[in-house]
Amino acid sequence: MTQIIRSLAEVGTHYDVLFCDLWGCLHNGKAPWPAAIAALQAFRAGGGRVVLMTNAPRPWKYVAEQLDRMGVPRDAWDLVVSSGDAAQDAMFAGAVGRRVWAIAQDKDEGFFTDIPEEWQDAPPIQRVPMTEAEGIVCCGLFDDLTEVPEDYRTRLILSRERGLKLLCANPDVVVDLGEKRVYCAGALAEMYQNLGGEALYFGKPHPPIYDLARRRLGIDDNARILAVGDGIATDIPGAAGEGIDALFVTGGLAAAEFGPDVENPDPAMLEEWLAMRAEAPRYSIGRLR
Structure with missing residues (x-):
């Protein structure tokens, strides 16, 4: 108790x-x-x-x-x-390849560009369209104030068919922004797994x-x-x-x-x-x- x-x-x-x-x-x-x-x-x-x-x-x-x-x-x-921090370390280690489809907002730019000292000499991470990607890096929805996970179903199905792994930078499914509840990266990772795709998690x-x-x-x-x-x-x-x-x-x-x-x-x-x-x-x- x-x-x-x-x-x-x-x-x-x-x-x-x-x-x-x-x-x-x-x-x-x-x-x-x-x-x-x-x-x-x-x-x-x-x-x-x-x-x-x-x-x-x-x-x-x-x-x-x-x-x-x-x-x-x-x-x-x-x-x-x-x-x-933990997910970025995995990304630069190549957990989902080096050519990635990034599902992220402008505020997430530092995740890709602020390279930790220990990874300064690693091959660069390139952000490319989903059709050219080796993997997915998901920091959150492109617009979490208007979108819901269902908006991504078709793209996630296509990603699964291509065998892409999804690196989830935020395992949270939802958070409350003041009085408004918004979806996080964890919601897309959960949907991807339910569709048969593979998601990798590094946060709580x-x-x-x-x-x-x-x-x-x-x-x-x-x-x-x-x-x-x-x-x-x-x-x-x-x-x-x-x-x-x-x-x-x-x-x-x-x-x-x-x-x-x-x-x-x-x-x-x-x-x-x-x-x-x-x-x-x-x-x-x-x-x-």
Whole structure:
């Protein structure tokens, strides 16, 4: 049974490191939540370290710049690790070939052009039409404000028939942009698999992003880590797979499932919902605070 807590401070002293999700926990895609920022600042003031772990399909520095523009202070975190970092490493290693059909927006440009130091001497990645590609790199829909995955069905069927692998730079299926729910790269990867294609994942809940976070922070297997997130298909199973505790933020993607008070989830509704999904995070909280 998950333990519902009122604040991170109730359990924070039991942990050395937070792997904290962004969208749905620290901000809503447009603005940060002050209480969440204060919780992270307090955790760091007590000696803890905070890794902002996100399934954003861009290298970490672009995520950090976005947080700066939102007004998230730098003293709320130590490190940003993104799905884009882990997926970019795989792309430059040639996981889907070097001639790729890129499903991406202008904001994802850095994923292709900001070459990590360790890959400076690697053969270049060329973006080509789908009919000339060796593989697919999916950072998200071309226009996530107007498109849905079904708009891609024909192109994905043709890609499957050509035997192309799809590298998914963001395993999230949906996120809430303010009050609007939009589809992410994970939705296209899921559709591609359902059509019989092969998709490769590197963000949560898959191991590469966790391995990358540990390496960059310089921690070993003895570090006490708490994963904080609102993704029942990403953050929570990802933590379980890594053998670390999880704090489920119920007021994120699934906020409507636990009663009218977002800050105070109904215990019975929460337990039933978690049981139906066979997930058991150690802690739950309405909103990170």
